[in-house]
Amino acid sequence: MAQEYKLKGLTSLDLKAGEKREVEVEGIEEGKVLLCNVGGKTSAIGARCTHYGAPLVKGVLTGDGRLTCPWHGACFKASNGDIENAPAIDALPSFELSEKSGGVYVTGEESAIKNSRRKPKLRVNGKAPEKVVVVGGGSGALGAIEALREGGFTGGITMISSEGHTPYDRTKLSKALIDDHSKIALRDEDWFKDASVDVVYDQVTDIVFDGKKVATKSGNSFSYTKLILATGGSPKNLPLPGFKDLGNIFLLRTIPHVKEIVSAIGSKNKKIVVIGSSFIGMEVANATSKDNTVTVVGMESAPLERVMGAEVGKIFQSQLSKSGITFKLSAGVEKAIPSSTDSSNVGGVVLKDGTTLEADLVILGIGVSPQTSYLQDNDAVQLEKDGSLKTNEHFQLDGHKDVYAIGDIATYPYHGPGGNGTPTRIEHWNVAQNAGRAAANHILHPDSDPKLFTPIFWSALGSQLRYCGATPNGWDTLTLKGEPNEGKFAAYYSKGDTVVAVATMGMDPIMSQASELMRRGVMPSKGEIEGGVDILGIDVPAL
Template structure:
C-alpha cells in the first residue's frame, strides 16, 4: 500500500513550540508540532481515553495529554509517561516551499503498541518476578519488554482476573456506564504475544531473600533473579461494632465493586463512611443508581487534609445539589443490624437508616507477607530513588515510601498514575539503567460534573495563590511552602495544570512571589 500525500498546513501556521491538529481525510486527524524549526506529525488523540492532544502542552519534545497527563515524544510518538499504554503513530513530513505535507497510510491508525520484544530463553535465562498485577506491576511488565528484556516475566496476582483499569471501578463501572469489556488494560493476546505470564489466584505467603524464592499459599515456590513488589494497598476497615454485618463493603477490587452493584439492586439507602476521593466518587456513582446517599466522616470538609477547604466545599455543594446528604465532623461509632445492616450510629447518638454501608476510610500497604524485609511504621517498604529495596528486590506503587526529589521528603502516594510511573522506573532499574525517579505526582477525579486535576505533593502548605473562582468551579490554585510552589490544582485549567507539571519536572517553576505578581504566562514559559 502506498502512502497518500496530504497537504495539512503552511510553515507560517505554527509558531515555535506549538502544536495543532489537522484533518487528513475520512475524519482522521494528525497532530503537527514545530520543534527547533522542524515539523513532526503524530496521532492527534491520546490512546488512553481519547483526549485531543492539541489541548495539552508541548514541552520541548514532550506532548502532555490535557486529561490524565500521559506523555509522548513529539518526534517519534513514543510513550514516555503513563497512564497511556500505547505510543502515538508517527508520520513522515515533507516541506515543499511554504506547504507542509504529511504522508498518510491507506489504513490510518493514530496509535500503536510500543516496540517490544518477547520471551526468548535462548538469549536470556534470567527470571523477573512481579508480585501484583495492578498499575505498577502491569506497567513494569510492559516496560521490561520495551527495554529489550527477553527473559521470563511472571506476574503473580491473588485475583482471578487479568490486569484491569482500577480507577474506573468507583466511576463509570460503578455507575453502570462502563461495559465489562472496557475494563481490562490489555487483552489476553497482548500477554501471550510478548510472553508475559500472569499467574492468577496466587496468594503470596512469603519471600526468601537469601534463596531468591517467592512462596505461595499452594505450597509452591517460584524462583527469581530479580523481584518487584507491587502489591499495592488494602482497604482499612473501622474497628467498630457491626463492621462485619452483611452489606458492609469496602471498594478496592473488581469483585468488591461487583458485590456493591449486586447489593444496590435491592437497596434504597446507603451510608458512605469517609469523605475521601474513593468515598466521594462512590457517593456520586451510587446516586446514578437512584440510591439515597449519606456521607458521614469526622472531617469538617471533604478532602480537607489534601486540598484547600474551598475545594472540599465546592464538591460538597455539588453533591448536595443532586441529593447527597452529609454528616461531617462526627465519627461513626457503630453499625446496627440483625445479620444485615439497618443503620449507622454517629458519636452524637444520631442514627442514619441504611441498608448498605461503604467504608472509604483509606488504605494500608499490603505487606503482611513480607517477613524478611524491614517495614516502615505504616507497613510500607522504603525504597531509594531507583525503587531498590535491597539486593535484587525492588518495590513500587502504593507499597513504596520513596524519596521525592522535588522537596526532599520521604513520601508514599496512593494514586494510579504515580504507581504506573513508579512501575515504569522500577523496570528500567531492574535492567540496570540507573534512572532516578524525577517525575511529578498527578491525580484526577471526575464527579458531579467536575473534572478536577491536581499535580505535585504538599502537606502543611503555608499559602494558597488563587486564580479564578473556586465557588464557581473554574479555578487554579497554587499551594506554597517556603515561597516555592509545591502543588497546584484546578478545574477548567487543564492546560495550565499540564504546564505546571512540566515546569516542576524541569525545575523551572516560578516562585510564589513571581506568580503573585501576575506577569508570568505559564503556557508561554513551558514552550521555552
C-alpha cells in the same frame, strides 16, 4: 498498508519552534494528526491521547520535546510518540512528513491515523537467562512489564496476581461502578502471551530473598534474578461494633467489591451511607447518587480537608450537593446497627452525637493500607510503621539491590518542589505506573540516573478535578484563582514561597503545564502567582 495522505489546508511546514497544530487528513473521515515543532524540526504524530482520547493540541509541548496530555498528565515524545509518563499504556503513532506540489503530506496506515494509537512490539524471539518476577497485577505491574519489553528486555517475565484478572483500570471502579472486566481491562490474556509474559493467578505467601525465590499459596515456587513488588493496598475496615458482623457493608477496591455493591443497590431507591469523605468516598457517592439517597459521613469539617484544605473541600461539597448528596461532617461513627426486617444486614449507622442514619447499604472509603502482609514475619526486610517498604529513587528496596517496590507499598524519596528527598508514600494510580517504568528502566540501565516524575491524580467530584505535585512536608498557603463558586478554579498550594502542588477544576491545561514546570524546577513562586503570573504563558525549557 502505509499510504500517503494530504494534510488539509497546509501548503508548507510553517510551524515555529515550540508550536503544535492539529491538522485534518484528507480522505480519512475524522482523521487528524498533530504537528509539533521542537528545536526547528517538525514531526507528525497521533492527535489524541491514548489514555482517554484527550486532544493533545491542548496539552503542553516542552523545549525538550515532551508532549503532556491536558487531562491526566500522560506524556509522549513529540518526535516519535513514545511514552514518557503514565497513565498512557499505548504510544502514539508517528508519520513521515513530506512537502511537494504546494502541499504537505503524511505517510502512514489509515487505522493508525484514525485510532491515534500504536501498539507496542513486545514479542520476544528466544529468551535471555534473566528472570523478572512481578508480584501484583495492577497498573504498576503493567507499567513495569511494558517498559521492560519496550526497552528490549528479552529475559523471562512472570506476573503473579491474586485478583484472577489481567490488569484493569481500577479508577473506573469508584468513579463509575463498572464491574465488567472486559470493559475496563488494560490488556487481555493474548497481549501477555504475545509479550512472552507468564501470568499466574495465585497469592504470594513468602519471599526467600537470599535464595531469590517467591512462594505462593498453591505451593509453587518461582525463582528470579530481579523482583518487582507491586501488591498495592488493602482497603481499611472500621473496628467498630457491627461493621464486621453485618451484611451489606462493603469495601471498595476490586471488581468483586463492585459486583457486590451493584447487586445490593439493585434497580434504585436505596438509602446509601458512605463513610469517609476521601476521594474514594466522594467518587462512589457521586457514582451512586442518581437514583438513590446518599449520605457522606466525614470526620473533617469539609470533604478532603486534609489534602485540599477546607476552602477547596467546600467547593467539592457544593458540587456534589447539587446531585442531592447529604453530608454529615465533623462526625464520628459509633456503630452499625441491624435492619429491623433482616437482622443479618445493616439497617443504620449511629454517629457519636447520637444521630442514626438509615441505611440499606454502607460503603467504606476510609483509606488503604500497604498490602505487605506476606512480609510481616520476614526477617530479611524491615517494614515502615505504616507497613510500606522503603526504597531509593530507582524504587530499589532498601538493602536489596535486586528487589524493587512500587505503588501503594513504596515509600520513596520525593524530590519535587518542597520535597527535598522526604520519604513519601503516594497512593496515585499513575504514580504506580511511573514507578513501574522507573524500576524497569533501572533494570535495563543500572548506571542511569533516576527518572523523576511529577505525581498526578484526577477525581470525579461532580466536575473533573486534576492535581499535580505532592505535600510530604505540608503546605501553609492556598492561592485560589478563577471562579470557585462556579466550580472553575486553579488552586496553588505553597510551603513558604514554593508552590508544591496545583489543583484545577474546569481549567485543565493549567495542571499539565504546572506538572512540567515542576519537573524542570521552574514553577513560579507563590509571590509570582499572587502577582498575576499566567503559567500558561511560560515556555517549559529543555533539560
